[in-house]
Amino acid sequence: MSKLARVTLPSALRYRGGWPYVSWLLHRISGIGIVFFVGMHVVAAFFLYAVQGVAGDIANALTTFYESTPMQVFILFAVLYHAMHGLRLVILDMFPRLWEYNREAMWVQWALFLPMFLLPAALMIMEVTI
Amino acid sequence: MNVKVKIRRFNPEKDRRPRWSEFRVDAQPTDRVLDVLQVIKENQDGTLTFRRSCAHGVCGSDAMVINGRNRLACKVLVKDVGRSIVIEPLRGLPVIKDLTVDMEPFWRQYKSIKPFLINEDDPPYMERLQSPEARARFDDTTKCILCAACTTSCPSFWADASYVGPAAIVQAHRWIFDDRDQGAQVRLAILADGNGVWKCRTIYNCTEACPRDIEITRAIREVTRAIVTGEVS
């Protein structure tokens, strides 16, 4: 019986919690994304400096991957989103009374996030150098 | 109007895995989903199993996942969920049969926060009096009917069943902020534990799911604040 109590990832994702839930899921995804990105840096550096020989190719391949424009745009998204979502939660956690303004706080979060993300992302995609 | 109802079934005596059953029912737009289930049980499949008692949103026995969200079947109208209704048992609690889940883990969480008046003073001759303002302090959390809709909508609870869950914290809030009670510090100590309020990630699923519109996340954070500051105000 207890086997049926386990909530699988697909079943968790199917839950319709509404915007607050989606927003939290993005927070988690961006968090995992950041860990992967930083992890790739560490692994590439390790291969480059600690292991001699063919490992240099792996390091180069990894570096080319995370320095590619899509990855850079993704990491910009992940770091900015994670930070802004986190800040909203910190504020709401510290002042429980603001609970009823969660929706508005989410709008503010997006209103700040979108220009901060889209402008640099557009520049990166158009390869504008300053 | 003709509605299609898909129900996730599980009969421990026959099924090895949950399965889906589909029914077609003639319903009024103003019928409740609970009425639809009742019609299916009476006319189409007597083995369909679900809990219900008051049918008026008071007893909290018919919380289930309706079209992907935790709700009370007796408080949701057919017109609000459309012609196609998908019903599943609550997530995270063991299924006994069909839509009936084993609430025992939920009651254990509830009991763990000592949901009763703790007051060592001699009882007065009449009742213990309280000002309307003091009563209003915890009014919101007295609305809880222990239906488990909040706890079973919480990803933290899905991931870790040892988390005490939003419902138990709401119940604790109801006593912690009651000025007739003297057990606040005891409950705060229980909830300061690793399985207490710190597992809340401010996801708001509980608040969205509550059929009584309790401001659950706010209650959880008020308790957190009381733990951090040591002050109950």
Ligand code: FES
């Ligand atoms: S049957 Fe009592 S709350 Fe729905």
